[in-house]
Amino acid sequence: MNKHYKIGLFGFGTVGQGFYENLKKHPHLPASIEKVCVKRVDLPRIGHELYFTDNPDELIHDPALDIIIELIDDAAAAKKYVHTALQNGKSVISANKKMIGESLEEVDQWHNEFDATFLYEAAVGGGIPIVHAVDGFFRDQEVLKIRGILNGSSNYILTQMQQYQWSFEQALSDAQAQGFAERNPTLDISGIDATYKLSILAYHAFGEVPSLNSFSAESIESVTKEEIKKARAKGRKIKPVATIERLGNEIVCSVRPELVDPNDALYSVDSENNAISVDTVISGKHTSVGKGAGSLPTGSAVLEDLKRLLSGYSYEVSKTKTAVA
Known part of the structure; x- marks a missing residue:
């Protein structure tokens, strides 16, 4: 039986909603958003039947979730969530250029240390792959x-x-x-x-x-x-x-x-x-x-990373490089 992958999504702002809308257009993909972590659960979100929480542990430590998608603007929090998720064996997709750009030495270690995959196409070119x-x-x-x-x-x-x-x-x-x-x-x-x-x-x-x-x-x-x-x-x-x-x-x-x-x-x-x-x-x-930014272009880059992740893709750089600090 083919596996259906369950996603935990951090952030439901411009990019998060763009990813959600793009994912809805691809019902053939064996993946669905199960939980969304946001700062405020009391905000009205008309037209969405998703489960919202303000507790990040509900996503990071949920054994039923296979993939974490991080689309928040807090670089420090994003780094913590991404690292912990990878440690817990969950593959991660991120669009956080500040977090990745400032932490490349650690990102390099994550690529080599963890079996889980870390992808971040949307962090650089938006809709440009x-x-x-x-x-x-x-x-x-x-x-x-x-x-x-x-x-x-x-x-x-x-x-x-x-x-x-x-x-x-x-x-x-x-x-x-x-x-x-x-x-x-x-x-x-x-x-x-x-x-x-x-x-x-x-x-x-x-x-x-x-x-x-x-x-x-x-x-x-x-x-x-x-x-x-x-x-x-x-x-x-x-x-x-x-x-x-x-x-x-x-x-x-x-x-x-x-x-x-x-x-x-x-x-x-x-x-x-x-x-x-x-x-x-x-x-x-x-x-x-x-388009280097915007809801749907950047959301489409996140979706493409999801497709690659589901196909077993991971970055080559972690397999062939020698880090130079």
Whole structure:
């Protein structure tokens, strides 16, 4: 008899609901959400017949649950839940880039120490399946460089500033009104959010655990109207570009506003869209463009991880790498 997998879900916000809606469209999958852990069980949730609890132990220590899916914004709590679940033999899927990016040495240990699988596609590219590609197909070809737009909020703000000659403050306010930027947008506009994603990609591309202290991040807040005017006069755009590459024995990572020409693959990637370009030794450069955030795009990435998990997939990096702190 084929096994039916029972899921414990942490978080029922934007991404959690997006995953739930995507899962409902795939009734053929042998998996279902049995319990959902949220901060407040008293909030009305119309149209959902799920079981809600505010006690994380009901999920982590429930022997009937096979898979934990972690979609909360508290990195410290997420790390505790993920680690404990893996210790208890439950496979885990996460979208928490901050938790993973800041804890890569421990994540590397989890991959090697536990039999349970840990996947996190949604933590990097949203709807762009970049972790799966870099961990397998591209890494086997030897990755030279990864360059892209990894933060939709920053890209949206710079797009509005350039299209409508808005001030940074106007563009940020609009991004928040549209739901593309958080009420506290510091991680997005500072470039720190993108560094978490870069660190995860570096780990999978090069098989090493990079130090976030070596990353360079420059805020888009430094971009002036005068710089935008000069860029426009030359037919260029300013984009929030994130880059990782290996130079000798060193992995160099940076996030900064960058001038791009019309022949650049990132030039036409506007608004909240993301793009990731992978340059390899064998097959050259590959660029993927898509929604880097949002309920359904990110929820779809979580669903794809679930499908891979059910098929027995796990990351290759844990099988072949040598960690470098």
